[in-house]
Amino acid sequence: MTEPVFRRVLLKLSGESLMGGLEHGTDSERVRAVAEQIRVVHDRGVEIAVVVGAGNIYRGLEGAAAGMDRATADYMGMLATLLNALPLQDALEKLGVHTRVQSAITIAEVAEPYIRRRAMRHLEKQRVVIFAAGTGNPFFTTDTAAALRAVEVHAEVLLMAKNGVDGVYTADPREDAAASLIPRLTHLEAVQRGLKVMDATALTLCMENDLPIHVFNMDDERNIDRIVCGERVGTLVTT
Numbered sequence: 001m002t003e004p005v006f007r008r009v010l011l012k013l014s015g016e017s018l019m020g021g022l023e024h025g026t027d028s029e030r031v032r033a034v035a036e037q038i039r040v041v042h043d044r045g046v047e048i049a050v051v052v053g054a055g056n057i058y059r060g061l062e063g064a065a066a067g068m069d070r071a072t073a074d075y076m077g078m079l080a081t082l083l084n085a086l087p088l089q090d091a092l093e094k095l096g097v098h099t100r101v102q103s104a105i106t107i108a109e110v111a112e113p114y115i116r117r118r119a120m121r122h123l124e125k126q127r128v129v130i131f132a133a134g135t136g137n138p139f140f141t142t143d144t145a146a147a148l149r150a151v152e153v154h155a156e157v158l159l160m161a162k163n164g165v166d167g168v169y170t171a172d173p174r175e176d177a178a179a180s181l182i183p184r185l186t187h188l189e190a191v192q193r194g195l196k197v198m199d200a201t202a203l204t205l206c207m208e209n210d211l212p213i214h215v216f217n218m219d220d221e222r223n224i225d226r227i228v229c230g231e232r233v234g235t236l237v238t239t
Helices: 028-042 055-065 070-094 116-124 142-152 187-193 200-208 223-228
Strands: 008-013 047-052 099-103 128-132 157-162 184-186 213-217 235-238
Touching: 008 028, 008 142, 028 047, 028 070, 028 223, 047 070, 047 116, 047 142, 055 070, 070 099, 070 128, 099 116, 116 128, 116 142, 128 142, 142 157, 142 200, 157 223, 184 187, 187 200, 187 235, 213 223
Parallel strands: 008 047, 008 157, 047 128, 099 128, 157 213, 184 235
Antiparallel strands: 213 235
């Protein structure tokens, strides 16, 4: 078997990647499938941290948040990420993978508070750490939380899992049939061209800290393992 080329990675999961065929919410079968992909890589000895989004849940809250103060709506989104972190933790634990959820918002009954050194110690002990509640601050996306946590815990690479998209394209492939996949580009090129790798704040943070980003399709269950083993999948964004 191919040896992993990364020792510690951070996986960014969108809420939509846990939605399966549902219009919104969390599909238990899909969560189990994602957990299995993480387990395969974990069993190779790779230290894995995960940041979860909440698009699958917050989509159902858009009506309630309409016209709401932006900060209040963002706090709702942060709380929604915990509703994805907990079933993912449960699915991993059922596969025999020791897991910890750390929240940037204090909810002591269900998750540890985010403490950087504790998170790194969990990773060293081969526990998967799931970071919830974004950065704990409004006006920042979970993309920014993923970039920030990856830099903080000294992850070697940020794995950006996309739902139904193979990587970064010249345009939205669902709207433009002529759009083509970009196999490799720099952080600066992505910012200058306005490509939808992640939000500009997150992309700039990765650029300033020389953090490479692999953008790939989560629908192929082999992709995480292939990337960790050094295979080129999707789009690689580097300095």
